[in-house]
Amino acid sequence: MPTTRSSRKGHRRLPPLIVHPLPAAPAFAGREREMEGLRLFWRSRPGVLSLVGLGGAGKTAVAQRFLQEILEADPSDGLLVWSFYEEPDANAFLQTACRYFGGGSTPDAYGAGWFHLLKEALGDGGRYLLVLDGLERVQRQQTDAGGIYGEMEDPLLRGLLTRLAARSGNARAILTTRFPVADVERWHGKGSQVIDIDQLDPEAGRALLRSHGVRGEDGALDALLSAYGGHALTIDLLGGAIARFFAGDPAAAPLPGPDPQEPGSRQARCLARVLRIYEERLPPREVALLSRLCIFRFGVDADALEAIFLGPGRESVAGEMAGIARAQMEADLEELVRRHLTVREASGKFTIHPAVRDHFYSRFRDPVQVHDAVRRHLTSLSSRPGIGPPSDKATLDLLEELIHHALQAGSLREAEEIYRHRLGGNDHLNARLGEYARTWRILRRFPECPDRSALYHCLRSFGRFEEALQSRPQNRYIRLLNGCLSALACDPSETTRRFAKFLQGDSTPIPERSPDMPLPAAWLHLFRGDLEQARRTAESERELSLYQDDVARGGLALAETARREGRLDECRRQLEEASLWILHAGSQEHLCLMHLVRARLALDEERLPAARAALEEGVHTARESDFRLLLVELLAEQARLALREGDPIQAREAAEEARTLARAPETRFAWGEVSALVVLGEVLLEQWRYGQARDVLAEGAALARRLGDPRTGQAERLLREAERLVQAPPRAG
Template structure:
């Protein structure tokens, strides 16, 4: 049996000082394909490495030619006794340092659950201050620094809410330093977790990205689509890997796997014995009955710790004097939180003014602040500095250290400190200065590092600084200026989204303008037009990230805003965007009604360009519904208005022509747009166009998978940067078709599975049907797994019966799968394909004739 010598390929590339991207470009393949060779994924367990087609032979020749490796060295005989390399082991990666409880007691049952080598997701859920983070930190501390059989990565969303930064760190670690572009990181991380040893991924504080259930937000729903998909995949099972997360909210996205891939650990209060022990550790005398103190705060871990710290430091450990703290008047609403605030009130009174003012200022920075930032506030003087006035970093350091010993602040990383949310909530009330004035100091510091008049920053570091400037400008009360930074300096969606593909960043920024992260509550401090634009951009980002439900909600809110303002052109844009989103979800009837409404509103607004855009989308939906003649008439009506189809309008016309077998017309539509798309920098639209050109290469009388692969590589240049879900799905579909054309059936199975899982998770209904049909095509070619694939294809297609093309293909394939028993299915397919003017109607009729004989 032969195998591909991937270790040699990796070594030679490294010696030549080439990146994987550069090596892929040199041999003429997309980087995803190259990585499969360098990782050894092309070596199949049963067959080893098999050269089945001309495309693979050409790639071997290119690798040999460009990298100077003989083909005989690349394809070698596999030795059954080849020794496996001795594992070096994994050292933990603490992307963030979880705050360590100064004293930790009890929780043995919870720790036993976390210690067990389970798979899937363990969710530690409890109210704030119950000790979730302390519990997980103790588990991590017990594991030690290794080496371990698998990896351990620790990330805190309390410290860094940037999902893209999380994926960058996690992929770099679990993929062992591999260079992975931003758009590919979610999928690559899943692959690394699924195929590796028993890895552990710890995610603390995920509630900052979850809906609270208030103001129409969905309780427990994770706002970021890529993170939501990762956790759903982990609950389904990613090999031996497990994810441990903490949250105040139940992870409702994962409830379908509760008791299977999801284990929920609901953390209660400390027992009276545990609470008493904790108080003793803080210096309270065991001679005094301590249980009454524990009972007064309901065993709430943070409250017990704060009582112990206060009594130990300021009351000489006298538990009886601690009983004098008036808790009962505060016991309303969230009882434990109110009682804790009463403890903190007593604590604050006992602190020195500089300590009290430092915690109050630190409380304004949820992700933490370093001593240098606090020193900048101190140097500002006046109310901003408070009791810290005149102190430099050297003087502030010891104050922070003392507060850390008291448990009021915790180390969030090297030189950075943070306060627990409950502690921060109370001390913010003692600030004595307008929060806006404090953020103004940091805003001025950031402005000094930027030329804010230069539009369209590209470098990640510059983007980070602009984002920080925007947030401090917003929190300084300068809402209009913050919006200007987004629209002008960052360029809004047209630059962040369309050109840079920074979808997660864009979504995170626009959320900041809406209290509670709710688009329906977009800040009233902006004039209506800007509010509407922010909500519309939010929908664009959400759709690109695969959150179709959120995108639709944003477009409906945008529609209400522009309708109220009497902006008919804005309304027709909103209706089209909503129709496009509903079409992707598979709600074709609703999408058609929305396109009709969009055309009607555009006509009333006397906006011929918008009428043409609405007609083009209406034609595309009619095509999906199988109303081919009406679709043709709609396209003609748009052309008769003098409209020159561009971008998506031309794509819809090309897809319509391709569906009808008019390859030349489809190609002309796309190729006439490429130059204009390039000039505008619309890389996402260009990627969509490349996938259509790839499909055209496979639809020719003599399919050309090599040319299709080139187009696939061009399209993936965008998805590797952006991760835009619709284009990722299009790339998966094209790659699956290429694999089938080249008889690479194992590769086809992998790609089809990935595509279907992504489409199902994100709710892209039409793609679910397409990947199910591709799965049946692959099963027929492999002559195995046919019954299961048939059932899956028919279920998917019949679940979306209005999608006539998908249903027709499913019926045809299912008829083939059932042989002579599939006559009825083939007859239905023939009738439907005839109505669709389907170019493969002859194949269905021939199969029907064979079945009838």
């Protein structure tokens, strides 16, 4: 990571980190309206700005030109550029962002977790900018039972964008995407803005055509623009086609016209007509090469193209490329780059614009055979000794791509074999590595999900419990976190019944083990104040557990036990150890419980800003996933923090909401109600509402005594203080 330096405002300044350079438009023209909108956004309050438009509309080119402008004239305190076209792994992006904005800090170094470090780093007041290109790669592309069109698939990335839109800190994000980001629409006109990138104005369109060598007066070029529209990619490729195939004469170019073979919007038909010009007039060898480039989702280099398509024995997959030498292939690649039909990345890979890829891929006569050739090539690259499933990102990426090509080649059995045995399936990808987002991507590619258990765990980790239960309806116990205690107290499962009844205050034995329970059995002993039994139960569960998600829950229980014992260093150690898996996995239920422990530790250490950050994250996560049980505890801690910060009004709001949630008929969370009543009594004392405080604390003390809650003494002490103040003479003045 680069070293920092101070900015003119006193904030640290980081050298820009451009992970994926954005390709510049070969001939940028016009776009003054869009550029002015970006300048205004950069000068105004923080938030999120989305550049939205069809593929090829010029979103990335506008973003790149704006980046060039601010780098020269108005630099940020930190700039990170990431392309989801190049790397669609949201976890990889968030980890990179954490290391960059955290000044090189990593979870391994600090153990507090990269997501928290990132949020805290972005919240230090610096004017930071994130540019995220191709966000549609990680957005939901249709509305269905699982969510709505435009939502982020990854919960942590969604959390980051919603916090930026809510103007948490001084950071800004510029997004390019084909469709609006549904998750930030609630802040539209406030912390979220949208600029539609659709059409070039006539002046810009004429300039782009002339940059290719298209000749003619303004009227002739305007007629061409009127026929084809102002879509940037369409006009760029049209200019190249006229220059190459029609000697630069716009009058010789064919007009789009209605074509029943090209359904869709007018703009889509016009782009398809231009691409058909290339398809019809390029040398067959170049068309074959262009089509084969479209097979590769993330680009391909010349070495791989040669290995797959050139040489003896490969004629059946080479098509019109059969028999050519590498030198000829490289010359053809250069021509495609020059015509803007492909792009050479800094890495040496050749990539295709998604709109161009869609067209030429759909025209492929036999993609199955070519996918199979790619599959064989990737298989040779991924061959490895039998040392168990991999954990390094490069190998995981390679095997995920191998599954994609196996499926496209119709090798369903082989794809499932790679998933289950080479990637380890649910037990390795999810339970050990916490690769829920990757598993989710893989499973969605199969025509029918081959692993309903893994799908359940993915959806559960995202906090989408109702969807998860469609795959495992018998696992109703996960709804404990939703606060559905009254229903679960009658559940057929004895363990589930015991948990629900205990949480509602009934005297019932605590189960010895709690594998896969969202709240471990050790936590129930903590409610009761039996720290020794909590430690033994958590250590036993962690030792016996086969899966890392249960190990992490045990670690959090051990951290909370150590905190209550006053061993804060041990609490921090256990918390750091558990957070490594939790923050990589992004499991919402683990995150929420981790936020609660982190906040309590920070309060014990009088680190109030750190406590506030942890509680904000915890409350946000609990509300987003409807974890009402944990929300009660988080709100009670938020009330305590507000009291320490001298804000009794906010403290009372949080405490009263916690009490309301805990008392809800469907919940009746007795231990949480004690938390809410005790802190509410403290708040009322602080507000001199002694009579109300006495009544609330009397109720809290009685409930605590009935439960055997360790806070009984605290509640009774506060009650005695309230009774004394009620009887004391009124204050003078």
